[in-house]
Amino acid sequence: MAKLLEAAPGTKYRAALGVAYGAGLRVSEVAHLKADNIDIKRMLIRIEEGKGRKDRNAMLSPQLLELLRLWWREGKRRSVLLPHGRLFPGRSYTDPIATRQLHRAVCEAAEAAGIRKRVSPHTLRHSFATHLLEQDVNIRVIQVLLGHSKLETTALYTKVATRTIHAVTGPLDRLMTLMQGQTRRGPPAG
Incomplete structure (x- = not known):
């Protein structure tokens, strides 16, 4: 992830991809964010009419906030951000960035980072x-x-990494450890 974000083509895309990863947002949710959706006081991102037209809050970490501030400063300097407008404007400052454009940015970043x-x-x-x-x-x-x-939907998203699998102690290993402990101390009294 670090390589991908570092290779993003510019601050705008680094911030947009950072929101997708740092808050777990869908690409359409990233595209439709407005500046007013960033709640600095409560450290939340307000998602309005996400999938199923549902509103929800997403997390806003200090690092993600800093990334958004970098983009905000650059966007203001370039005069592409309006005070209550889109956080990631498209060709027109009032329109959201196209999800297809975000897809291209991810592919470009992956290629630049050498991700195969x-x-x-x-x-x-x-x-x-x-x-x-x-x-x-x-x-x-x-x-x-x-x-x-549905929890079942979340379970589909969570691919358990090899490191996590290796950290799990299997039931046979636990049993053998318990049995070895009993052998060293002798059979239980009884």
Whole structure:
């Protein structure tokens, strides 16, 4: 993820892709964000009419906020951001950036970073969920952050990494450890 974000073609795309990964947003949700959706006081991103026309809050980390501030300063300097307008404007400052343009930005970043796997903006959302799961965040919390109504949908997104699998102690290993402990101490009294 770090390589992909670093290779993004410019501050605007680094911030947009950072939102997709850092908050687990769908590409359409990123595209339709407005400056007013960023709640700095509560450190939240307000998603209005996401999938299923549902509103929800997404997380806003300090690092993501800093990335957005960098884009805000550059966008203001270039006169492409309006005070209550789109956070990531398209060709017209009042229109949202096209999701297809965000897809192209991800592909360009992946190529520039030397990533050979096929990636899309949705890969960032998958990675968000997987990385939270690897940090032992409860899957129910991940479900809420992703805006899923069904836990089964969230489970499809969370690919467990090899490192996580290796960290799990299997039931046979636990049993053998317990049995070895009993052998060293002798049979239980009884």
